[in-house]
Amino acid sequence: MAEMKDRFQIKVFILYLLKNIREPLEYKIINDMVMQDGFVSGTDFPICFCELLDQEQIIEERVDGKMLYRISELGAQSVSSVEFNLYDSVKEKALRSAHRLLAFHKTGNRIESKITPRGDGYMVSCSITDNEKTLLDLNVFLTDDNYADAMKENFTERAEVIYKGVLALLSGDVNYIFDE
Known part of the structure; x- marks a missing residue:
C-alpha cells in the first residue's frame, strides 16, 4: 500500500486508529502510531492532526501534567460513517502495529543511546531494557560523526x-520492508 496523499483519507486514518485504541495518548505516540507503517508522511500528519483538533474531532486534555489527545464524540461519529473508505488490509496492519507500539510503551521500557569515540571512528551503542532484562543491545562502529549522530x-x-x-530481519520475515 502506498503512502496516503489525500488529506481527508489521512484524517479518517488518524480517527480510525484513535477510535479503536480507546484511550487518550500523547502526541508523540499518536504520531508514531500513524506513521510507523509508512501510510502517512511526516509532513502530512501534523497538518491533518491540527485540522482535526480545530474541527473538534480530537480533544486535547491535561492528565497528570501531560497533554493527551483522544477522539471526540463528533470524531467517532464522523469516522464511523466513512472508515469503509480505508482498505481493510491497511486498517488491520495499522491497528496491529499500533497495539504493539502501545504495549512497548506501557511495559516501562527504557531506551538508551550513546556515542563513544574509538580510535579513528565512533561506536554508537543503542539499547532497550525493561525492569528485568535487556531486549536489544546493538553496537555499530562508524567513521563519520554526523552519521553517528543521525x-x-x-x-x-x-x-x-x-x-x-x-526482529524481522533476524527472523527472515522482512516482507514489511517491501510492502507498498
Whole structure:
C-alpha cells in the first residue's frame, strides 16, 4: 500500500486508529502510531492532526501534567460513517502495529543511546531494557560523526520501530520492508 496523499483519507486514518485504541495518548505516540507503517508522511500528519483538533474531532486534555489527545464524540461519529473508505488490509496492519507500539510503551521500557569515540571512528551503542532484562543491545562502529549522530537520534526517536525491524530481519520475515 502506498503512502496516503489525500488529506481527508489521512484524517479518517488518524480517527480510525484513535477510535479503536480507546484511550487518550500523547502526541508523540499518536504520531508514531500513524506513521510507523509508512501510510502517512511526516509532513502530512501534523497538518491533518491540527485540522482535526480545530474541527473538534480530537480533544486535547491535561492528565497528570501531560497533554493527551483522544477522539471526540463528533470524531467517532464522523469516522464511523466513512472508515469503509480505508482498505481493510491497511486498517488491520495499522491497528496491529499500533497495539504493539502501545504495549512497548506501557511495559516501562527504557531506551538508551550513546556515542563513544574509538580510535579513528565512533561506536554508537543503542539499547532497550525493561525492569528485568535487556531486549536489544546493538553496537555499530562508524567513521563519520554526523552519521553517528543521525543514527543515535533516529534510534532515540524510533526505538520501537527499529526493534521491530531488527526482529524481522533476524527472523527472515522482512516482507514489511517491501510492502507498498
